[in-house]
Amino acid sequence: MPTTRARFHESATLIPVAQHLEAVLAAVRGSARPAGVVEQVRLADAAGRTLATDVDAVLASPPFDNAAMDGFAVRWADVASASPAEPATLTVVGDHAAGSADPASARPLGAGEAARIMTGAQVPAGADTVVPVERTDRGEDADGPGGVHRVRVFSAPDRGRHIRRAGEDLRVGDPLLEAGTLLGPRQVAGAATAGHASLPVVRMPRVSVVATGSELTEPGETLAPGGIPDSNSLLLAGLVREAGCAVVEIVRMPDDADVLRAWISEREPCDAIVFTGGVSIGAYDVVRRVLGELGTVDFVRVAMQPGSPQAFGFLADGSAVFGLPGNPVAAAAAFEVFVRPALLAMQGRREVQRRRVRAGLVTGWDSPRGRLQLMPVSFVAAQDADGAGPEPLVRPATRGGAASHLSGGLAGADGFAIVPEAVERVEPGGLVDVLVLP
């Protein structure tokens, strides 16, 4: 297989992680799919989707002046000098609950008049202040002559107090949400407040997951000699869904080039395919061989540990292709570093990187010179000398550290510590940046 060997030698140079990521993101963003495809979805269906365009407020918030407390709407001049010894007595001419108003009280408040008002109710015209109920006799026991209700006010708030003004939070036309925002409960609720019933979102990327390897066995089934449970299908399908994509197919196949070629020609249409296994240089690495034949998928070695062998490119129909190592820890690390950012970029997401925190190290470990190391780590109980807040501390999550090749240890990882290329060892008490997993 001279071709395979030539390809290996060509790609023996390690590509810096940042350079490969930049190339992947540029390629994915250059492809207009699916970020260019916009769907209008009801607010109830918008959570988890990515906003396609900037969205402004089409309704002011609040839409009208309303009471911030339960009490009485008044003309401030009528109560300015009120005191417990000399309360101001006002005629109660209305009763305003949120969402409904006494029809008889629709007229503006006159001098010496008050309207009972509940939090959120529209402040009647003429009133400029709300007196909280605690500053009054509640107006319940003060029937005046002829059955007229009166309220006694014992002290005045500042003029204009306890009224939420129309547009105080949002005016019509105010920017609300930026294109590329991941929509969650708070964003959807904000859109409702701002007058929207639906939002424009990017079509969800459709992604297929293909795990190759004749050793891969359905989890829980009896293993043939040399067989292992297929954990990568579950891992990658789950990570793809967490990245806001729909999983189209989950395929497990042996190391058989004909099987892979047949699947490629018969598969469901999709926007991206995540392969795992078969991307390094072994004679049975069929993903490398079959996709390498196409000439549109590059096989490279990236300066990271684990996860160095990587494939990226496009199939003829425009589907993006990611090829990850079969080692589950390497696959999980490479997914975080390259695939997740690319899947988010395909959605036009503004932020494609996970949040990072700086954390203290409980133990040290070695890191390969010239490679960015991603070490699965767990947060340990926060130590907090001054009681003022958490100081994150981490330790390796897997028994074998970054060299660990199996997914058992990944189960306890809260994140990946990122050790720069130039660092050959991190020491207890030092600091490290941690890419935080959800």
Add this chain to the structure above:
Amino acid sequence: MPTTRARFHESATLIPVAQHLEAVLAAVRGSARPAGVVEQVRLADAAGRTLATDVDAVLASPPFDNAAMDGFAVRWADVASASPAEPATLTVVGDHAAGSADPASARPLGAGEAARIMTGAQVPAGADTVVPVERTDRGEDADGPGGVHRVRVFSAPDRGRHIRRAGEDLRVGDPLLEAGTLLGPRQVAGAATAGHASLPVVRMPRVSVVATGSELTEPGETLAPGGIPDSNSLLLAGLVREAGCAVVEIVRMPDDADVLRAWISEREPCDAIVFTGGVSIGAYDVVRRVLGELGTVDFVRVAMQPGSPQAFGFLADGSAVFGLPGNPVAAAAAFEVFVRPALLAMQGRREVQRRRVRAGLVTGWDSPRGRLQLMPVSFVAAQDADGAGPEPLVRPATRGGAASHLSGGLAGADGFAIVPEAVERVEPGGLVDVLVLP
């Protein structure tokens, strides 16, 4: 309404946040539902669920000694002295790919013999070391007499190298996952590796969301005078789902005690109900009035801002009841502080608090003395003087800060800054703990 007033005066004392949370968690944990109800689910359906019991490995990982690199399995003694000038020449008696083995090579490796082996393939008996292919002539061009393949080894790795030992990552019986763990892709993949096909999980809590207020209008519909869009139903239903629960009903109802009573008697069975609106002391606060009649729901004021008025208790059928203020920022804050931890505790979740980070302040603001303040904040671009990593900085997310009453500004919040009770003002350049939202 003397009863309502008496209740208000009884509860005028502010309860510390930690005390109220402790009471809520104790009550919810004391109720065995639904944490006591265990379901066995397939791994493919387990993501997002909470593990019900501790789970150990039932399969070693790896299940057998296997090659960590592509190369040749050898007896180390045969290659120990190999050099480029004097390579060791071995007879290739087998070809081992992952998941399949040459049946002819099932016999143990003898002296002077080697087996071609691919990453992940089972190491044949007799072999104690794998020589990476790069240290050999690949064995492809070295046909010996009678068609026998030979491989020349140019240098020996250390004895035992490049073999992953059976059980190196997990031994049978090793603890894998603890009860109360939220299952995600990495945990599910780990369970597959450890020999499981399914996992025991806690039944998802069934939760109904009820927004009360005659002013509440379907988002996007024309507002009647005094009407506002109902954003809280969307907010709370989304937060409930994010907390791992199934939403049973989403109900919007006017401030009408009879409507609420009817709903309570006719509702779908559920584990918890989250009410919003109607919990403070206004005459139209029907949730307070109707649930107060039951005598099993307490209405309290908690020492926090926003979100002071709170209700918590149980209905006769054991459904937990949470009553939150109608102000969306207050509802969101109170959900984070009380409801989400309670819903996670109902699932037996080990960790019921969101992750917190300490962040620097870009601007200062006032905080009410004696109340824990939850200020919606946004992260701003990290400033990083030494280039070594991110230092989180925050600013208030809403125009009105914590006093903001509407959900428009919530849309931009990345978290809630938590200002302790004793603090009356935070200043730019200071530090604050931030409860990080997803």
